[in-house]
Amino acid sequence: xxxxxxxxxxxxxxxxxxxxxxxxxxxxxxxxxxxxxxxxxxxxxxxxxxxxxxxxxxxxxxxxxxxxxxxxxxxxxxxxxxxxxxxxxxxxxxxxxxxxxxxxxxxxxxxxxxxxxxxxxxxxxxxxxxxxxxxxxxxxxxxxxxxxxxxxxxxxxxxxxxxxxxxxxxxxxxxxxxxxxxx
Ligand SMILES: Cc1cc2nc3c(=O)[nH]c(=O)nc-3n(C[C@H](O)[C@H](O)[C@H](O)COP(=O)(O)O)c2cc1C
Numbered sequence: 775x776x777x778x779x780x781x782x783x784x785x786x787x788x789x790x791x792x793x794x795x796x797x798x799x800x801x802x803x804x805x806x807x808x809x810x811x812x813x814x815x816x817x818x819x820x821x822x823x824x825x826x827x828x829x830x831x832x833x834x835x836x837x838x839x840x841x842x843x844x845x846x847x848x849x850x851x852x853x854x855x856x857x858x859x860x861x862x863x864x865x866x867x868x869x870x871x872x873x874x875x876x877x878x879x880x881x882x883x884x885x886x887x888x889x890x891x892x893x894x895x896x897x898x899x900x901x902x903x904x905x906x907x908x909x910x911x912x913x914x915x916x917x918x919x920x921x922x923x924x925x926x927x928x929x930x931x932x933x934x935x936x937x938x939x940x941x942x943x944x945x946x947x948x949x950x951x952x953x954x955x956x957x
Pocket of ligand 1: 792804805806807808809810811823824828829831853854855856857858860861862
């Protein structure tokens with residue numbers, strides 16, 4: 775992976791990709807799957823919804839950071855596997871063949887098999903709804919990966935890949951911030 779411009783970090787998520795959320799509790803790395811996620815602005819602020827049935831949740835509240843990794847569609851079985859066991863039950867990285875690299879601004883690792891990874895700092899926790907609000911502080915991009923499609927979840931155990939692509943950047947120019955164009 776190579777460092778990318780944080781101004782285009784949100785473009786990996788705005789279409790609604792399933793994510794692999796990595797954490798480090800000071801001793802061990804962990805990873806969980808998240809499909810409830812939302813881009814909130816261009817800065818980027820990104821929200822996920824989760825709770826105390828996941829071990830990662832406690833780690834995020836404690837460390838106030840994580841990495842949001844964007845898996846490609848060829849990783850869909852891995853993503854489901856990661857989301858069906860707890861970190862205390864097995865080493866999910868070796869069990870699911872996930873490769874790690876050190877992040878720059880957080881202790882949670884970057885998953886180098888993914889299309890992109892966004893290092894994030896926790897800014898807010900809305901307890902009533904289990905919403906964690908993060909600020910992305912560093913983008914990593916895997917520009918060599920052949921599979922460019924992200925994973926979309928229907929929420930019923932079925933998944934689909936991106937379909938047709940259209941470039942309407944000129945028409946959208948008032949809403950396309952400088953530096954956000956995907957490579
Ligand atoms: C496709 C998929 C999507 C998921 N999305 C979410 C989600 O948005 N929020 C959540 O709290 N858990 C979600 N999960 C469940 C967690 O990933 C799961 O509980 C995981 O095992 C937690 O790992 P941990 O206990 O090691 O943190 C999802 C699982 C799958 C398979």
